[in-house]
Amino acid sequence: MSIEAAIKALQSAYGDQVSVNSSVLDAHGQNEAYFPITPPDAVVFPNSTAEVSEIVKICAANECPIIAYGTGTSLEGHQLAIRGGINLDMSNMNAVLTVHAEDMDVVVQPGVTREQLNEELRATGLFFPVDPGANASIGGMTATRASGTTAVRYGTMRENVMALEVVMADGRIIRTGTRARKSSAGYDLTKLFVGSEGTLGIITEITLRLQGQPEAVSAATCSFPDIESAVNTVITTIQMGIPMARIEFVDEMMARGFNLHFKTELPELPHLFVEFHGSEQGVKEQAESFGEIVADMGGSDFNWSSKPEDRNALWKMRHNAYYGMKALAPDWKALPTDVCVPISNLAEAVKLAREESERLDLTMSTVGHVGDGNFHATINFDPDDSEQVSRVHKFIHNLNHFALELGGTVTGEHGVGIGKMKYMAEEHGDALQIMVDIKKTLDPKNIMNPGKMLPSN
């Protein structure tokens, strides 16, 4: 019983589908977070659910860790083989299996990426709305309960995954949920696996809700004299029931970063970037109502993107905020945080983050999915300056505590992975033990992404 024995058995069963090539291993050990490169002992490329089941059985027999791998865009090290074992790279399982246009749902394999899915859906008049920015795999997005800029209107993966096929830790294949829009038939296992970060089983098929492509789309940016007026604009907009498709906060430092990297000329002030979806008349009405709120709150500098290419440029810039953040200190690293609070506490949370970064003498910029109360304060730092790194850790620690004290969560959408594990006890209290009990029941050998999410895992 060993990782070595598991890999031998896998090689014997799956030949070329098992790689121990060092460049392949190193590529899978990379990450977009701040963790050291952590190559797995092997990478296995399954082609089917049946193969995943067989692979899991071989690993279970040898107590070899299994970590599913999508596109590697996790920001919390979810995909890293920190206890060795195999990465199960789902990139060959990348078929859009069935589009049910009448029912507005689609069945996909986990290796399908978000952009690929929307490309394949284009002719149907439907689209998949969840948009975390990165071209992540649907499997990875499901496993981390991802969301992004459109969650305020269309929900997160929690609301958009209808059904799953999952390979359990002993190789059993189960199906959860159905294509019916609702059900009261037993425990909601679908929602248990969404956000389980590969610790309970391997997701091999996903049924997603789709949306009709809106008849009309319009987007804009506007600026505010201070953070409070921007955030109060968001609160009023949500309360009035204006169905914003996107409502994104950008602070003055982030505006500067965008100007530096994208050569834009945004006023270096807090901004909202917004998008409206609906009928021609509906979008017009939404935009007018929103415009009135902005004016009431002292906002100005409305800049409309009515042409698709202007909108694409706007959201491409927003999705590539990381490069803008980097531009504030090009030789340093940029580390994003991810707290989410009740929206009434959002201005307070953003203010605390700003004050704390100033107190600790750190360079911080902020973007946020403020319609959900979720924001990413990002710190630029010199990884070789250990004293500064310790201030960065202090900042993250304090920010997470602010979020919990304000009734929120330490991760709105990035997940727990390795980085947030130490806050789980504080966030969940005695409920954490319930999670641990479920994990132990469904994965008694702890081979499913061990060392992640749950401190005792």
Added chain:
Amino acid sequence: MSIEAAIKALQSAYGDQVSVNSSVLDAHGQNEAYFPITPPDAVVFPNSTAEVSEIVKICAANECPIIAYGTGTSLEGHQLAIRGGINLDMSNMNAVLTVHAEDMDVVVQPGVTREQLNEELRATGLFFPVDPGANASIGGMTATRASGTTAVRYGTMRENVMALEVVMADGRIIRTGTRARKSSAGYDLTKLFVGSEGTLGIITEITLRLQGQPEAVSAATCSFPDIESAVNTVITTIQMGIPMARIEFVDEMMARGFNLHFKTELPELPHLFVEFHGSEQGVKEQAESFGEIVADMGGSDFNWSSKPEDRNALWKMRHNAYYGMKALAPDWKALPTDVCVPISNLAEAVKLAREESERLDLTMSTVGHVGDGNFHATINFDPDDSEQVSRVHKFIHNLNHFALELGGTVTGEHGVGIGKMKYMAEEHGDALQIMVDIKKTLDPKNIMNPGKMLPSN
């Protein structure tokens, strides 16, 4: 260790809060389904979470079954003490604890009823949208994952419960979720308890999402030459993204029942009952778009309810459909079913139900939350005619199988309880064992609503 010992210990600790009065027991043994009166051995009326925890500890020490009780409006016998033990009547825990108007959420105790909550919210400009018809308790609605006429727009309890406080089977008190709109911090325990029917723990506090009261509301009825044209109207309406607040199907037999009981003059044809929420302009636009679809599909007889009292009368009639169904055969019982299928299969499912009822020579009427693919075919039958009763059982059995074959579920919103338990294996396959494993882990003594939901429970 016995039920008797548990009740003695409870009486000694809680005195008058424990009732063994036979009329109280009988009242709690009643049900709105077809199950015999099943009184518990005692009814306990807790006043606080701390008391619930202590009561559960006493019951756990004595292995005494505990069944939470809200308003007793379950249609599947959830609240019946079929293995004896106590009903935990939550009616004293009926406080609306905190309204967070800015965040559009509210924290309530489980004994708060739906109508009470909306009464208390009236002055805030907010409302709680989930509307199963009955004036159910929020605790019961959470436990059965209830929905109703407005789910097509606002979602079910699954989408509207943000956080919970739960007393576990050993008396531990846990909190799941937060008031933040989203989180990726660990397993979604909130969604695990929503719909768990009291089998995993006792829900003692619920945080709910609220909605802004719409500026304008408009409702209407219209009729169709046949079921297909009514259902196709629904499919097109949903696909076009018209944000229907309600879209309810009523078949020709149900229209006759309404006419008999409510003295209305509906054409005895398939109908849609609809409601629009939005701005004045938005509602007008929605109603026009919907009207065009209806005309295209051959619908007619539009009857608008623009005055609030007309709308209230319309929905009161719809919510009291049971009396209309009864009116079709006043001396008999009326038994509702609750399947839900992908919307593209809805016309087929309704047609199969109609054909099957005719084949078995049964009186059937149908209403449905058709925007979700959910419908209730209700059979009138003579409970003293055992041969007819066996045809009723055959009908239900075959209808549930049709629903599963069409990719659906045997219960869209009523829950499993006792009645649907026998279909769980077929609906869930190997996933059922995962539910059983979770149940055994969280309630090893099987004292939480034993004999319900899971066949082995």
